Amino acid sequence: MTAHRTVRLVLSLLAGLLLAGTVTTTAQAEDGYRFWGYYQWTNGQWAFAQKGAEGVTPADGSVEGWRYAVGGAKPRVPRAAGDFAAICGATPAESGKKRVALVIDAGTPADSASGETPPAASGTCVVTDPKATGAKILSAVQPVRIEKGLTCGIGGYPGKGCGDPVKNIQVPATDTPVTLEIGAAVGAATTPTPTAVPTNGSSAPAEQEEDAPWGGIVGFVALVVLLAGGTYFVSRRRRASQQS
Template sequence: MTAKWTKRLVLTFLAGLLFAGTAATTAQAEDGYRFWGYYQYSGGQWAFAQKGSEVVVPADGSVEGWRYAVGGVKPRVPRAAGDFATICGATPAEAGKKRVALVIDPGTPADSPSGEAPPPATGTCVVTDPKATGARILAAVKPVRIEKGLTCGIGGYPAKGCGDPVKDIKVPASDEQVKLEIGPAVGSTATPSPAAVPTNSNQAPTADDDSGTPWTGIIIAALVVALLAGGGLVLSRRRSGS
């Protein structure tokens, strides 16, 4: 096992202890971090991932979640339910692939670094290889900024910083739920059904529309025939004269 791999596992383990509420705390004001948390949705609720996204291999029908927030002992989960049917229901299953619903919640303005506005929370259905990890699924949807083995930015947010410590954090007792913006499926090779062609249009033909008759081609052909005929007539008269 390489030193880089070991470092990632240690950081993931420590983050899990801190943000899942199992770390020891003091009676003083709580300190925390501003970071992207990694979650899985099961049994109607979000749970902080106990392993890093680079080793987790979600099963078909799973729901993955990422949430940016200032967190301490209490985990700050995505503010939308991980409804697989809502996110992936319109995406057909494909042989040899899996469908995973991905929720990305950049959090609230209060969580964001100074001067940055969080984009809307999104839901995306990812159709991918059965062995794809959580990290690959995330990277298929948004560009990911990695620093020191940690996921520091998703889709360009935030533009800088990574797991920055925050003193005397004020975590709300609960977060207001938000509605996801559902984007198009990623990785699907299914071809959408062609748009229906109207068979009884009530639109009247315009002045330039003669019911589809190719008048331009007919006129050109007639001119060519006339020119050829005229040339033949001239040639015939010359021969007669000689």
């Protein structure tokens, strides 16, 4: 088992214990972790995901949630409800596509490790392929920083760190609800086509890419001519030595 799979298994088991409420809490200060939690809106409430985002394929009409916070025995869910109608209601359905509402809540300044200011909680409707995973849906909206198989940063927040342990955490009994900033609907991210960069450092125009195959053909022809010439030279030397 690789190291990152071991870390993911430990976090998954911890999440299961937190969700099931089997971790015993005491009056003493507890230790926890600072991380992005992954949730699904189910039966009118947030539920901690039982799989990683790359292993979940949300159905059309689903609501995905991410929350950055310091967590211990109590899960820290997104502070806004997963309202599909509010997030995707203005986005028409498309044939052969699915609509998934995505809630991203970066938490509070108190959850930050280095004084970074968390961005406002947002809601975005993602229109994408029916087979798109939770990971692809997230990356369609914000750049994602992955380390050792874990989602460590979303949209550049936080700038560093990943699942760092925190001693003597102070988790509020309840989180004050927030209002989501609803953004424009987006499509799923696609793999960009590589662009050739010329040696002069300027932007490569599209016309230069069309010339690339000819360069390969010319090089190949030159190689064939060189090999043929070498073979002819060797055979002539052999005949000359035999005649002498």
